[in-house]
Amino acid sequence: MSTIAAAAGVKLATHPSAARRALRRHVDEDLNIIAAGLLQDLALVQSNERSRFGYKRAAKIIGAVLDRSVRELIAEGTLRDVPFLGASTERVVSELVREGESPSVHKALAAYAKRSDVEKRRGFRRGFLSRHTMRLALDAKLGAGVIAVTRFRGDLQMHTTWSDGVESVAAMANAAIALGWTRIGVTDHSYGLPIARGMSMAAAAQQHAEIDAVNESLAGRVRVYKGVEANILADGSLDLNEEERRAFEYVVASPHSLLRRDTDQTVRMVTAVREPGVAILGHPQGRMYNSRPGVAADWPKVFREAARVGVAVEIDGNWHRQDIDYQLAEVALAEGCVFALDSDAHSIGELAFTDYSIAHARIAGVPADRVVNCWDDARFDGWLRERRGRVRRR
Ligand SMILES: [Zn+2]
Numbered sequence: 001m002s003t004i005a006a007a008a009g010v011k012l013a014t015h016p017s018a019a020r021r022a023l024r025r026h027v028d029e030d031l032n033i034i035a036a037g038l039l040q041d042l043a044l045v046q047s048n049e050r051s052r053f054g055y056k057r058a059a060k061i062i063g064a065v066l067d068r069s070v071r072e073l074i075a076e077g078t079l080r081d082v083p084f085l086g087a088s089t090e091r092v093v094s095e096l097v098r099e100g101e102s103p104s105v106h107k108a109l110a111a112y113a114k115r116s117d118v119e120k121r122r123g124f125r126r127g128f129l130s131r132h133t134m135r136l137a138l139d140a141k142l143g144a145g146v147i148a149v150t151r152f153r154g155d156l157q158m159h160t161t162w163s164d165g166v167e168s169v170a171a172m173a174n175a176a177i178a179l180g181w182t183r184i185g186v187t188d189h190s191y192g193l194p195i196a197r198g199m200s201m202a203a204a205a206q207q208h209a210e211i212d213a214v215n216e217s218l219a220g221r222v223r224v225y226k227g228v229e230a231n232i233l234a235d236g237s238l239d240l241n242e243e244e245r246r247a248f249e250y251v252v253a254s255p256h257s258l259l260r261r262d263t264d265q266t267v268r269m270v271t272a273v274r275e276p277g278v279a280i281l282g283h284p285q286g287r288m289y290n291s292r293p294g295v296a297a298d299w300p301k302v303f304r305e306a307a308r309v310g311v312a313v314e315i316d317g318n319w320h321r322q323d324i325d326y327q328l329a330e331v332a333l334a335e336g337c338v339f340a341l342d343s344d345a346h347s348i349g350e351l352a353f354t355d356y357s358i359a360h361a362r363i364a365g366v367p368a369d370r371v372v373n374c375w376d377d378a379r380f381d382g383w384l385r386e387r388r389g390r391v392r393r394r
Pocket residue numbers: 229254256282283
């Protein structure tokens with residue numbers, strides 16, 4: 001049981017198999033993500049911008065780009081063959097592999113005055129998967145009781161040129177076909193988020209005509225749903241009113257503000273989940289790797305409410321988000337939630353972030369039956385109809 005689940009006093013819905021326990025050990029001992037964190041620590045203490053950039057780039061390559069384990073590359077002596085990984089990175093990684101820690105990072109930190117800043121940032125890196133470990137999680141033989149990539153029918157959170165994405169609806173739909181998906185949901189930002197070029201309702205109407213045309217031309221290959229990513233305001237209400245929400249086939253409600261506070265925001269999140277028309281609670285925490293903690297809330301309580309009203313909890317696979325992670329996903333699973341596993345892509349390449357979502361779900365032991373992306377069309381459409389039909393309880 002994860003420490004979060006244990007602290008919350010909840011029982012896990014399933015007993016982990018030996019294969020899933022072994023996978024979990026790999027996750028806990030993910031040297032790639034630990035090495036990336038040490039390099040982020042070093043970036044923090046650099047006095048010049050150039051070396052700060054160099055360490056951050058090395059961290060990103062080891063955390064988010066490398067397929068192979070740094071343990072293997074150190075054993076082979078080939079880490080330096082990876083572009084942009086230099087001698088100082090090799091020293092840190094090799095210390096970590098051989099000694100389980102890095103004396104050179106300790107030394108650099110000992111001379112650094114703002115030690116509390118380092119500790120704070122370390123707290124913003126918990127529960128993330130490296131690309132290497134994500135691949136292990138996808139490849140592990142966990143049995144039919146746990147979601148597999150082959151069961152995934154398509155992504156339900158992505159952005160296009162209608163807000164802050166870089167591709168058209170048609171380009172995203174064709175990319176989905178190339179990935180073997182049969183459905184996607186386009187969820188450009190609503191007008192309440194001008195920083196992300198959120199759509200006016202007039203623009204949404206034009207977008208819907210474009211989606212209709214794409215659906216007509218790609219009929220039988222992929223179906224594009226008309227979603228929207230609405231903004232959860234400070235009091236838990238949404239930037240779109242109930243009538244505006246009805247213009248879409250589904251609403252993802254996500255927090256984009258108040259993501260750096262320690263104060264409890266359970267009421268805000270529970271209120272958002274109860275809002276009529278909401279289908280998915282998007283990147284529930286709003287956390288960001290190495291930079292912000294996201295919303296603090298009594299998550300078992302939020303998830304219990306999501307389960308009660310049938311709102312899916314998202315595992316957002318964007319590498320920097322990974323929100324919620326496998327630990328919270330175990331809690332949501334035990335509370336009876338269904339899940340949406342989404343990329344939050346802003347480009348075609350980012351559609352592959354669904355791999356991280358699926359990996360977190362597999363580590364948590366989520367079955368395909370609890371993942372709305374895996375449901376057949378009849379069940380998925382029925383669930384969306386229910387979400388749209390939900391009225392406010394007084
Ligand atoms: Zn968002």
